Amino acid sequence: xxxxxxxxxxxGGSLLRALAADGHRVTGYDAGAETREAARAQxxxxxxxxxxxxxxxxxxxxxxxxxxxxxxxxxxIPGVLAGLGGYPGLxxxxxxxxxxxxxxxxxxxxxxxxxxxxxxSSGFAAGDPRLFDGCAWVLCLEPGDTDPADWxxxxxxxxxxxxRVVPVTAAEHDRAxxxxxxxxxxxxxxxxxxxxxxxxxxxxxxxxFRDGTRVAATRPELIAAMCGGNAPAVxxxxxxxxxxxxxxxxxxxxxxxxxxxxxxxxxxxELRRAWPxxxxxxxxxxxxxxxxxxxxxxGGWVSAIKDGKVMGLRPETDRNGS
Amino acid sequence: xxxxxxxxxxxGGSLLRALAADGHRVTGYDAGAETREAARAQxxxxxxxxxxxxxxxxxxxxxxxxxxxxxxxxxxIPGVLAGLGGYPGLxxxxxxxxxxxxxxxxxxxxxxxxxxxxxxSSGFAAGDPRLFDGCAWVLCLEPGDTDPADWxxxxxxxxxxxxRVVPVTAAEHDRAxxxxxxxxxxxxxxxxxxxxxxxxxxxxxxxxFRDGTRVAATRPELIAAMCGGNAPAVxxxxxxxxxxxxxxxxxxxxxxxxxxxxxxxxxxxELRRAWPxxxxxxxxxxxxxxxxxxxxxxGGWVSAIKDGKVMGLRPETDRNGS
Numbered sequence: 001x002x003x004x005x006x007x008x009x010x011x012g013g014s015l016l017r018a019l020a021a022d023g024h025r026v027t028g029y030d031a032g033a034e035t036r037e038a039a040r041a042q043x044x045x046x047x048x049x050x051x052x053x054x055x056x057x058x059x060x061x062x063x064x065x066x067x068x069x070x071x072x073x074x075x076x077i078p079g080v081l082a083g084l085g086g087y088p089g090l091x092x093x094x095x096x097x098x099x100x101x102x103x104x105x106x107x108x109x110x111x112x113x114x115x116x117x118x119x120x121s122s123g124f125a126a127g128d129p130r131l132f133d134g135c136a137w138v139l140c141l142e143p144g145d146t147d148p149a150d151w152x153x154x155x156x157x158x159x160x161x162x163x164r165v166v167p168v169t170a171a172e173h174d175r176a177x178x179x180x181x182x183x184x185x186x187x188x189x190x191x192x193x194x195x196x197x198x199x200x201x202x203x204x205x206x207x208x209f210r211d212g213t214r215v216a217a218t219r220p221e222l223i224a225a226m227c228g229g230n231a232p233a234v235x236x237x238x239x240x241x242x243x244x245x246x247x248x249x250x251x252x253x254x255x256x257x258x259x260x261x262x263x264x265x266x267x268x269x270e271l272r273r274a275w276p277x278x279x280x281x282x283x284x285x286x287x288x289x290x291x292x293x294x295x296x297x298x299g300g301w302v303s304a305i306k307d308g309k310v311m312g313l314r315p316e317t318d319r320n321g322s
Numbered sequence: 323x324x325x326x327x328x329x330x331x332x333x334g335g336s337l338l339r340a341l342a343a344d345g346h347r348v349t350g351y352d353a354g355a356e357t358r359e360a361a362r363a364q365x366x367x368x369x370x371x372x373x374x375x376x377x378x379x380x381x382x383x384x385x386x387x388x389x390x391x392x393x394x395x396x397x398x399i400p401g402v403l404a405g406l407g408g409y410p411g412l413x414x415x416x417x418x419x420x421x422x423x424x425x426x427x428x429x430x431x432x433x434x435x436x437x438x439x440x441x442x443s444s445g446f447a448a449g450d451p452r453l454f455d456g457c458a459w460v461l462c463l464e465p466g467d468t469d470p471a472d473w474x475x476x477x478x479x480x481x482x483x484x485x486r487v488v489p490v491t492a493a494e495h496d497r498a499x500x501x502x503x504x505x506x507x508x509x510x511x512x513x514x515x516x517x518x519x520x521x522x523x524x525x526x527x528x529x530x531f532r533d534g535t536r537v538a539a540t541r542p543e544l545i546a547a548m549c550g551g552n553a554p555a556v557x558x559x560x561x562x563x564x565x566x567x568x569x570x571x572x573x574x575x576x577x578x579x580x581x582x583x584x585x586x587x588x589x590x591x592e593l594r595r596a597w598p599x600x601x602x603x604x605x606x607x608x609x610x611x612x613x614x615x616x617x618x619x620x621g622g623w624v625s626a627i628k629d630g631k632v633m634g635l636r637p638e639t640d641r642n643g644s
Contacts, residue, residue, distance in 0.1 A: 116528050136526050168522060179516030180527035184534040187509050190566040192590040194501030194559060195597060199621025199637060200490060202599050204458050205502035206438050211533045212506040216594040220587035221580075227570075228580035237516060238571050242564055244512040248549075249560050258543075258550035265542035268514040272538040275517060277524050299521025315521060 001025070001157065002065040004089075006058060006080055008035050011094050011115060012071030013127030016052050018161045021129050026052040029061035031076075035124050042124075058083030065089055067154070069113075074229060077104050090150050096177060097230045098140050098170035111151050112140035112170055114177075115163065133162030136301065141167045143289050152287060156305040164301035164313075167292040178233035183241060185223045186234075188216035244268075277315035285312035323347070323479065324387040326411075328380055328402055330357050333416050333437060334393030335449030338374050340483045343451050348374040351383035353398075357446050364446075380405030387411055389476070391435075396551060399426050412472050418499060419552045420462050420492035433473050434462035434492055436499075437485065455484030458623065463489045465611050474609060478627040486623035486635075489614035500555035505563060507545045508556075510538035566590075599637030607634035 001024050005016045008030040016028045016039065030036050036054050043051040055061035062068045062084060070080050070093040077093065081104065084091070091110045093101055098112040105112075117135040137158050141151055155165045168176070192213045195202050215223075227234045251260035282303055285295055287310045295301070300314030323346050327338045330352040338350045338361065352358050358376050365373040377383035380402060384390045392402050392415040399415065403426065406413070413432045415423055420434040439457040459480050463473055477487045490498070514535045517524050537545075549556045573582035604625055607617055609632045617623070622636030 116526055136528075138526065164525075166522070166525060172522060173526075176520060176523040176526050179520070180523050180531040183516070184513060184530040186567060186570050187513055187534060188530075188594075189587050189590040190563045190570070191506060191509055192594040192597075193563070193566050194505070195593040196589065198498060198501070199599065200488070200494060200619055201498040201502050202597050202637070203486075203488060203621045203623065204438055204460065204495075204498050205597065206458075208506040208510075208537045209502040211536045212509060213594050213597075214533050215530045216590055218591070220584045220591045223587055223591075224580045224583035227574060228583055231574045231579050235571055235574050238567060238574075241512045241515070242567050242571070244515050245508060245560060245564050245567075248508050248512070249557055249564070252549060252553045252557050252560075257553050258546045261546035261550055262542045265511050265545055267518065268511040268538055269540070269542045269545075271517040272510075272514040272535050275514075275524050275527065275535075277521065297522055299525045301525065315524070 001067060001153075003027070003157070004029070004055075004062040004065040004068040006061060006068060006070050006083075007031075007072035007076070008039050008124045008127075009071065010122045010124075010126050010131075011117065012069070013039065013124040014117075014129060014131040015069060015071060015094075015161075017127055017129035018132060019157070020052045022160055024157075027055050027061045027065065028052055029055045029058055030124070038124050059085065062087050062089065067092065067157070069094065074100060077101060081105070081108075090153065092139075092154055096181070096226065098138070098173045100229060102140070102142075102170050109147070109150060111146055111154050112138075112173075113154065113158075114138040114173065115158075130162070132158065135163055136166050137163035138166045138168055138173050140170045140173060141289055141292055141296075142169055143293070146289070148287060148289055151292075152305060152310070155302050155310075159302060159304050164303065166301045167296040169293065172297070174230050174233045175236070178230055178237040182227045182230055182234045183237045185215050185218060186227065186238060187241070188213045189223070192216040279313040280316040282311045282313050285310045323389060323475075325349070325479070326351065326377075326384040326387040326390040328383060328390060328392050328405075329353075329394035329398070330361050330446045330449075331393065332444045332446075332448050332453075333439065334391070335361065335446035336439075336451060336453040337391060337393060337416075337483075339449055339451035340454060341479070342374045344482055346479075349377050349383045349387065350374055351377045351380055352446070353394075360446050381407065384409050384411065389414065389479070391416065396422060399423060403427070403430075412475065414461075414476055418503070418548065420460070420495045422551060424462070424464075424492050431469070431472060433468055433476055434460075434495075435476065435480075436460040436495065437480075452484070454480065457485055458488050459485035460488045460490055460495050462492045462495060463611055463614055463618075464491055465615070468611070470609060470611055473614075474627060474632070477624050477632075481624060481626050486625065488623045489618040491615065494619070496552050496555045497558070500552055500559040504549045504552055504556045505559045507537050507540060508549065508560060509563070510535045511545070514538040601635040602638040604633045604635050607632045 003024050003026050005012045005028045008028050019026045040054045067090045074095045092113045115137040117131050251264045254260045295312045298314045302312050304311045325348050327334045327350045330350050341348045350361050362376045389412045396417045414435045437459040439453050573586045576582045617634050620636050624634050626633045
C-alpha cells in the first residue's frame with residue numbers, strides 16, 4: 001500500500017521503518033526540520049530496498065496515498081487535519097484516548113487506533129521496526145459508522161507487523177485504559193504521599209512500595225494530560241476503586257478483621273493471578289462488526305487476515321472475571 | 323556473644339548462618355523436627371569453624387545464652403514465651419508489627435526488631451547469610467522503657483551483618499510500615515478489580531498495571547493477616563490515601579482539570595523522585611534515647627558501633643518531605 005506517516009516520534013518513526021520493511025511505499029513527515037533530516041539520513045543509509053521518502057509538507061506526504069497515519073499527540077491533531085485538506089484516503093491515529101479524537105474528526109474516513117507500545121526513550125532516533133511485535137493495537141469499530149472494509153485494511157496492515165489488533169468501540173477503549181493505565185498513575189501518586197513528612201517511611205520502604213509507586217515519578221503534566229483527556233472514564237473507575245478501598249477499611253473494623261478482609265480480597269487476588277490471559281488457538285472470525293466487537297469484548301484480538309479470512313484468538317479459558 | 327535463634331525459617335535460618343559466620347556461638351531451635359535435622363546436616367557439612375548447634379527444645383537452646391531471637395510468626399510468639407520460662411537474657415523478635423508483640427511480652431527484657439528483608443522463597447533451605455547486608459533493621463526504642471545498653475548490644479550485633487539499624491518507637495514503626503508495605507497491598511488489590519467483568523482491560527493492560535498490581539497476587543490470607551495485625555495504623559493511612567484519591571477525582575471535575583490535577587500531583591511526584599534517599603557521610607550520634615530516635619525520625623540509621631562510639635547516617639539532603 002501507499003501509506004503516509006505524519007509525525008516521526010517514537011511511534012511514527014517506528015511505524016515508518018516497520019511498514020517500509022514490510023514492502024509498503026511509505027512517506028513520512030514531521031513538523032520538525034531536524035527530525036525530517038534525521039529520517040532522510042537514515043533512509044539513505046539503509047539502502048534502497050526498504051527505504052522511505054520524507055516530504056516537506058503534509059500535502060506532499062499524503063499525495064497519492066491510500067492511508068494516512070496521524071502519529072502526533074492529541075493537541076496537534078486539529079492542525080494536522082487542517083493540513084490534510086480534502087484528503088480522500090483513510091485516516092487513522094495512535095493517540096491514547098479515542099472519544100476526543102473521534103469528536104475532532106468530523107465526517108472524514110476514519111478508524112481510530114491506539115498501539116499499546118512504548119519504551120523509556122522517545123523521538124525518531126529511538127524508533128524500532130519491531131516495536132509493534134506482540135503489542136496490542138486497538139482499532140476502533142463503531143457500529144453504523146465505521147466502514148468494515150476500512151477497518152480490515154488497517155487490521156491487515158498492522159497484524160503483518162506482529163500486532164494483536166483489538167476491535168472495540170471508542171467508549172469501551174477509553175473505559176478500559178482508564179482502569180489499566182490512567183488510574184494506576186493516580187494510585188501510585190496517592191501512595192507516594194505516605195512519604196510526606198515521614199522520612200522514616202522512605203528509609204523502610206522496599207519492593208511493594210517501589211513497584212506500587214514506579215509510575216508516580218512520571219512528570220505531573222503528563223499524568224494530568226492523560227487523565228484529564230479521559231476525565232469521565234477516569235472518574236468512573238476511580239470511584240469504583242475508592243469504593244473497594246472503603247470496603248477494605250470497613251472490613252478492618254469488624255470483630256474478625258482478618259477473616260473479613262481475606263474474603264474481601266479473594267476476588268481481586270484471583271483476577272490478578274489469572275493475568276495475563278493465555279491465548280488459545282486461532283479461529284476464523286466472521287468479518288462483521290458485531291462478531292469483531294464480541295471478540296474484543298471477550299479479551300480477544302485479530303492475529304492475521306489471510307485470503308480474505310479474519311483469524312482471531314481469545315483467552316484460553318474464561319479466567320478473566322467475565 | 324552466645325545467641326539463641328528460635329525459629330529457623332528464611333529469617334531465622336539466615337540469621338543462624340550470618341551470626342555463626344561472624345564468630346558468635348549460636349544455637350538454633352525450630353518446632354519442626356525436619357527443619358532441625360536440615361539445620362544440623364548443614365552445620366556438619368559446613369565445617370567446624372563457623373558451625374552452629376541445634377537444640378531439641380527452647381529451654382536447651384537458650385541455656386547460657388545472652389540473647390534470644392524469636393524468629394517465628396506473631397501467632398507463635400505466646401508459645402515461645404511460655405517455653406522461655408524465666409529466661410534472664412535479652413529477647414528480640416523479627417515480626418512485621420511491633421505494638422502487638424510488645425503487648426504480649428509483659429515486663430521481660432525485650433527490644434522489638436523487624437528486619438526489612440525477604441525474598442520469594444521461604445524455609446531454612448532458602449536461608450542466606452548475606453540476606454541482611456544493606457537491609458533496614460528496625461530496633462524499637464521506647465523512652466523510659468527500653469534499656470539503652472540492651473538496644474546498643476543488638477545494634478552492634480546486626481550492624482556487623484551489614485544491616486542499617488533504624489531506631490524508632492513501636493508506634494512509629496507500625497505507622498510507617500502501614501504506609502510502605504500494608505496499604506500498598508490493598509491498593510494493588512483494588513486496582514486488580516478493574517479486570518472484573520472486563521477481559522478487554524486484561525488484554526490491553528501492560529507495564530503500569532503489572533507493577534501497580536504485582537503484590538495483589540499474594541495469598542489473600544497473608545495480606546489480611548498483615549493488615550489485620552496492624553489494623554489501627556492501616557485504617558489511618560488508608561483514610562489519607564482515599565482522601566488524596568478523592569481530591570484527584572474533584573480536580574478532574576473542575577473547569578481546567580489538567581491544570582488542577584497537575585498542581586495536585588506535583589507534591590507526590592517530587593516525593594517519589596527523591597526516593598530512595600541517598601545516605602550522607604557517617605557521623606557520631608550520642609548514645610542516648612532521644613538522639614537515636616531523632617536519627618530514625620529523620621530517615622537515618624545506625625551503621626556501626628565501634629569502640630563504644632555509635633556511628634549514624636542520615637539522608638544526604640532533606641529531600642524527603644520532612
